[in-house]
């Protein structure tokens with residue numbers, strides 16, 4: 001079984017205590033995790049009049065603070081993730097849509113801002129393009145979609161080959177030896193990397209960006225601030241639908 005599937009995140013939400021681990025991050029990244037929201041406000045250009053859709057919101061670590069800043073916020077994820085989200089917070093301007101985004105019905109709704117953060121690598125390879133096309137189809141004219149926190153193996157290798165990367169890896173190994181923060185998740189799901197999951201390198205990130213442009217949208221690869229949880233090894237694709 002693959003380690004980052006939709007179903008496994010449902011199990012983590014039900015059985016794992018640590019909220020950073022449930023969200024797919026290492027506990028030692030808890031401080032860095034708090035920086036994500038500000039980065040997203042800027043990249044998505046969040047406005048108080050916005051309708052926001054968060055696809056793969058998990059238990060709301062990013063979604064909850066963003067929901068305070070917009071007029072209306074819709075949360076999409078596994079039912080057990082949304083149940084845990086609602087234990088943490090119930091917002092009056094929030095709508096919860098439990099289920100797999102690929103099969104959820106949306107009718108005529110359009111959103112000013114759409115976020116899918118740290119989600120694309122959870123998808124099956126064959127689901128990647130339908131997922132991105134569906135997200136784009138839900139954008140209002142002039143709307144922005146952030147396909148955020150995409151793990152790029154080429155970027156990671158460049159970083160690990162650098163002097164800074166070598167120092168970072170040594171410190172990372174030291175911190176992880178003191179606190180195996182993935183232990184709680186491993187106890188819930190006995191998992192291993194799944195070759196059928198979408199994987200990204202320079203070529204595929206560039207190809208996805210070019211594909212989105214062919215669909216008629218602007219698309220830009222944005223760097224991450226190194227102070228974000230995976231800031232050295234991940235990047236974002238910002239999509240802007242023409243008016």
Ligand SMILES: C[S@@+](CC[C@H](N)C(=O)[O-])C[C@H]1O[C@@H](n2cnc3c(N)ncnc32)[C@H](O)[C@@H]1O
Pocket residue numbers: 005006007009010023024055056057058059061062076077078081099100101102116117118119122123
């Ligand atoms: C690594 S977590 C990131 C959660 C959140 N965006 C964050 O950054 O804190 C990925 C989330 O995407 C959700 N996800 C993956 N595939 C999905 C799909 N097809 N539809 C809805 N949610 C999905 C998973 O259930 C999981 O909660």
